[in-house]
Amino acid sequence: MKTPAELFDLRGRHALVTGGGTGLGRAFAAQLAAAGAAVTLAGRRTQPLEETAAALRATGATAHTLRLDVSDAESVNAAFAALHAPPDILVNNAGFAADSMLLDVGEEDWDKVFDANLKGAWLVARAAARSMIEQGIKGSVINIASVLGSAVQKGTAPYAAAKAGLIHLTRAMALEWARHGIRVNAIAPGYYYTDMAGEYLDSDSGKAMVKRIPQRRLGDPGELGGAVLLLASDASAYMTGSVVTVDGGLSLAVI
Ligand SMILES: NC(=O)c1ccc[n+]([C@@H]2O[C@H](COP(=O)([O-])OP(=O)(O)OC[C@H]3O[C@@H](n4cnc5c(N)ncnc54)[C@H](OP(=O)(O)O)[C@@H]3O)[C@@H](O)[C@H]2O)c1
Numbered sequence: 001m002k003t004p005a006e007l008f009d010l011r012g013r014h015a016l017v018t019g020g021g022t023g024l025g026r027a028f029a030a031q032l033a034a035a036g037a038a039v040t041l042a043g044r045r046t047q048p049l050e051e052t053a054a055a056l057r058a059t060g061a062t063a064h065t066l067r068l069d070v071s072d073a074e075s076v077n078a079a080f081a082a083l084h085a086p087p088d089i090l091v092n093n094a095g096f097a098a099d100s101m102l103l104d105v106g107e108e109d110w111d112k113v114f115d116a117n118l119k120g121a122w123l124v125a126r127a128a129a130r131s132m133i134e135q136g137i138k139g140s141v142i143n144i145a146s147v148l149g150s151a152v153q154k155g156t157a158p159y160a161a162a163k164a165g166l167i168h169l170t171r172a173m174a175l176e177w178a179r180h181g182i183r184v185n186a187i188a189p190g191y192y193y194t195d196m197a198g199e200y201l202d203s204d205s206g207k208a209m210v211k212r213i214p215q216r217r218l219g220d221p222g223e224l225g226g227a228v229l230l231l232a233s234d235a236s237a238y239m240t241g242s243v244v245t246v247d248g249g250l251s252l253a254v255i
Helices: 023-034 046-057 073-082 107-135 157-180 195-202 204-212 221-232
Strands: 014-018 038-043 063-067 089-092 140-144 183-189 243-246
Touching: 014 023, 014 107, 023 038, 023 046, 023 089, 023 221, 038 046, 046 063, 063 073, 073 107, 089 107, 089 221, 107 140, 107 157, 140 157, 140 221, 157 183, 183 221, 195 204, 221 243
Parallel strands: 014 038, 014 089, 038 063, 089 140, 140 183, 183 243
Antiparallel strands: none
16 A cells, blocks of 8 residues: 555656646646656746746756647647657646626637637647557546536636536546546636636625635635645546535535
8 A cells, every 4th residue: 555645746757737837727836846746837928837937946846838829739739749758647727718798708709718728628638648648658637627617607608618518528538548547537626816817806796706605715726736636646546537626615505
């Protein structure tokens, strides 16, 4: 039997984190690096990627950056061709929300939300799984969904539908890739203050929502560390197709 330290040890592993330069992605990368993984931070903007990589290197971690647009298959394929090493762990974290009521949402916004959160997650996971299979790596894919993937809130329908799709895609990936030794799970975060969520959380309805969270506060991105370490490591060797909710109890109550 492995000790707890051995179960969560990620030394010798390489983790690719999309959207790893900011917000939750930055926290996931920091936690994986602290457990010993080399990390590659991927996204469209160079500056946040480089800043986060420099901060991680300052802690003694190995951190690389990679430009990629998850919603563009050519960009994803080119990025994987440029990777310095195949990933053992993928955190499919890049995401985007365009809040609008269903009667008003524009077709372009609808497409952008689905392209980043759902199609993008598939394109990157597919590239990672192909690489893992080719290299004989028994890898872990972690899709970052949302509590809005199972509950709905007015004004978030495209995002909620895309995250619901991502949860079901997680199950389909888990089913199809288990025979290759690849595990696929999802994390469903509640609310955390980041660039994406900040505007809503600063609004009156956002502040009212926080009062309805059973734990009466937002999450700190670092509090997702336990879930990502569990799913990335041998501690979850017999878990695949699961969704781990980290929301301070937000999704428990009916009203
Ligand atoms: N914050 C929350 O409360 C919360 C709750 C539930 C779920 N989530 C999920 O957590 C994930 C991270 O969100 P966050 O809150 O940390 O927001 P964030 O700071 O805005 O991070 C989103 C990241 O995704 C990257 N990204 C977006 N579109 C991309 C694309 N097409 N290609 C490559 N990278 C792309 C962005 O980098 P570039 O713009 O440089 O590409 C950015 O680094 C998202 O999937 C989000 O849905 C967040």
